[in-house]
Amino acid sequence: MLNTLPVLEFKSSTFFAPILILFNNDLIAVEDALRAKIDLAPEFFRDSPLIIDLRELNRQQHDIDFNQLILILRKVGFFPVGIRGGNEQQNKQAHTLSIPVDTVREQGASIIIGETQKTEINPQVSPQPVTPAVKTPANPAPVPPVIPASTLITQPIRSGQRVYATGDLIIMSQVSAGAEIMAEGNIHVYNTLRGRALAGVHGNTSARIFCFDLQAELISIAGDYKTSEDLNKQTYHGPVQIYLQDHALIIKEIT
Amino acid sequence: MARIIVVTSGKGGVGKTTTSAAIAMGLAKRGHKTAVIDFDVGLRNLDLILGCERRVVYDFINVINGEASLNQALIRDKNCNMLYILPASQTRDKDALTQEGVGKVLEELARDFQYVVCDSPAGIEKGANLALYFADDAFVVTNPEISSVRDSDRMLGILSSKSRRAERGEEPIKEYLLLTRYDSDRVKLGEMLSLNDVQEILSLQLLGIIPESKSVLTASNAGIPVILDEKSEAGQAYADVVARYLGEDRPHRFIDGKQGFLRRLFGGKK
Numbered sequence: 001m002l003n004t005l006p007v008l009e010f011k012s013s014t015f016f017a018p019i020l021i022l023f024n025n026d027l028i029a030v031e032d033a034l035r036a037k038i039d040l041a042p043e044f045f046r047d048s049p050l051i052i053d054l055r056e057l058n059r060q061q062h063d064i065d066f067n068q069l070i071l072i073l074r075k076v077g078f079f080p081v082g083i084r085g086g087n088e089q090q091n092k093q094a095h096t097l098s099i100p101v102d103t104v105r106e107q108g109a110s111i112i113i114g115e116t117q118k119t120e121i122n123p124q125v126s127p128q129p130v131t132p133a134v135k136t137p138a139n140p141a142p143v144p145p146v147i148p149a150s151t152l153i154t155q156p157i158r159s160g161q162r163v164y165a166t167g168d169l170i171i172m173s174q175v176s177a178g179a180e181i182m183a184e185g186n187i188h189v190y191n192t193l194r195g196r197a198l199a200g201v202h203g204n205t206s207a208r209i210f211c212f213d214l215q216a217e218l219i220s221i222a223g224d225y226k227t228s229e230d231l232n233k234q235t236y237h238g239p240v241q242i243y244l245q246d247h248a249l250i251i252k253e254i255t
Numbered sequence: 256m257a258r259i260i261v262v263t264s265g266k267g268g269v270g271k272t273t274t275s276a277a278i279a280m281g282l283a284k285r286g287h288k289t290a291v292i293d294f295d296v297g298l299r300n301l302d303l304i305l306g307c308e309r310r311v312v313y314d315f316i317n318v319i320n321g322e323a324s325l326n327q328a329l330i331r332d333k334n335c336n337m338l339y340i341l342p343a344s345q346t347r348d349k350d351a352l353t354q355e356g357v358g359k360v361l362e363e364l365a366r367d368f369q370y371v372v373c374d375s376p377a378g379i380e381k382g383a384n385l386a387l388y389f390a391d392d393a394f395v396v397t398n399p400e401i402s403s404v405r406d407s408d409r410m411l412g413i414l415s416s417k418s419r420r421a422e423r424g425e426e427p428i429k430e431y432l433l434l435t436r437y438d439s440d441r442v443k444l445g446e447m448l449s450l451n452d453v454q455e456i457l458s459l460q461l462l463g464i465i466p467e468s469k470s471v472l473t474a475s476n477a478g479i480p481v482i483l484d485e486k487s488e489a490g491q492a493y494a495d496v497v498a499r500y501l502g503e504d505r506p507h508r509f510i511d512g513k514q515g516f517l518r519r520l521f522g523g524k525k
């Protein structure tokens with residue numbers, strides 16, 4: 001007889017996972033840095049899924065032993081679930097290890113638009129050594145600060161677009177849901193922010209996000225983040241600023 | 256030099272082909288020599304809507320491959336001698352469309368025509384990207400529902416970054432919103448997004464609202480672009496769109512069902 005109960009169902013949904021951006025191919029340094037980071041918030045990182053972002057490494061043409069990297073990540077307690085920005089060989093290795101390769105973002109979406117183009121397309125901006133998001137103790141010498149220019153964008157940032165600024169990022173138009181804006185410094189959005197905004201992406205904990213109308217999918221400062229699920233619990237009327245205090249994101253209306 | 260218009264959306268079934276046929280006919284009827292190209296390789300709908308499917312001998316890909324000249328492939332419309340159709344191939348696979356090939360065909364068309372309308376396939380892949388690559392103007396066709404608005408937003412991102420104008424750092428493509436299949440009763444019931452809802456997300460210059468209308472299906476079954484049905488609201492709305500695109504100032508209508516009704520009562524077409 002006909003069985004009327006469906007056996008399964010597919011649903012489309014988004015799944016939240018932190019992204020590990022590597023700036024250094026020294027795996028010992030990476031492991032040390034990971035352990036140091038995990039020690040700060042062991043609960044948060046335990047058994048966490050993780051996406052590995054190799055764009056920066058590949059941009060600097062630093063090769064990495066991908067299999068070894070996965071072993072280390074698993075050893076310290078992560079579940080690597082994806083790779084993006086990998087080169088052909090790394091994507092192949094990922095495939096062999098059953099780790100999905102994020103290609104959609106690569107072809108359709110890693111777009112840097114507007115006035116950023118000039119600074120971002122040629123990646124010689126500031127030949128800063130490797131450090132940031134994961135702090136590598138192997139690199140303790142402070143780099144003389146390069147004062148990065150701020151980036152001004154006047155056109156809307158649409159779904160699927162990404163903008164990266166080495167300094168502050170100032171956006172006069174809306175940022176759509178599905179768009180991602182990132183800055184090593186502060187982010188200002190003089191309009192509605194519906195997408196993802198990540199300030200202080202190289203670990204600057206004093207970076208702030210300012211926006212006229214906060215409806216973001218995600219906000220993050222120096223890696224500490226809140227998703228729309230957390231954000232939706234409260235509505236803000238008017239402009240807000242977001243800053244970091246003891247690893248907690250504070251959202252305050254600007255009055 | 257022709258102005259190249261892409262009719263695009265991201266999502267399928269929103270009314271791109273209906274719109275392409277209507278505005279191409281509208282421009283041609285106003286005396287502008289216009290070509291309309293079907294980029295939807297494999298599906299081939301445009302020739303049906305324009306009622307010339309039985310006259311298709313050669314297609315877009317034949318021209319790209321050098322198997323036919325442009326003149327051999329272009330079909331002159333039966334209702335308007337200023338309108339020509341370049342049909343899509345139903346048999347070839349999509350890879351036959353190449354940027355170089357499309358560029359060459361458009362360049363040749365641009366010499367002889369005033370407007371070239373590119374009917375984009377759905378999706379955000381190669382076919383859609385090629386349809387918009389050479390565009391000067393984009394008609395972003397959107398239905399008042401969230402998934403369509405999202406896809407349009409995505410398409411706008413591609414328009415502003417992946418077009419030839421963007422790559423060359425030229426003046427960006429002019430983007431216009433065309434809200435189609437607008438059913439004001441369902442908007443009032445909250446079943447569909449309102450114009451304001453859509454504009455809050457997209458903030459684009461509104462070229463027109465095309466109401467949901469049975470006349471669209473009737474027209475396409477008859478192989479006559481709906482813009483030629485001057486009694487229908489959809490036909491009038493498309494005529495307004497063409498007029499606005501050409502720089503005329505026309506108030507928006509069909510936003511509200513009642514308004515349309517009153518207008519009809521007072522013979523207010525025009």
Ligand SMILES: Nc1ncnc2c1ncn2[C@@H]1O[C@H](COP(=O)(O)OP(=O)(O)O)[C@@H](O)[C@H]1O
Nearest residue numbers: 267268269270271272273436466467468471472
């Ligand atoms: N304004 C409208 N009112 C009613 N039906 C419409 C309207 N616009 C389009 N349609 C119908 O929607 C379907 C899809 O239209 P089409 O133009 O082929 O969309 P697309 O090219 O975007 O896939 C067709 O059946 C068409 O008749």
Ligand SMILES: [Mg+2]
Nearest residue numbers: 271272295300
């Ligand atoms: Mg179509």
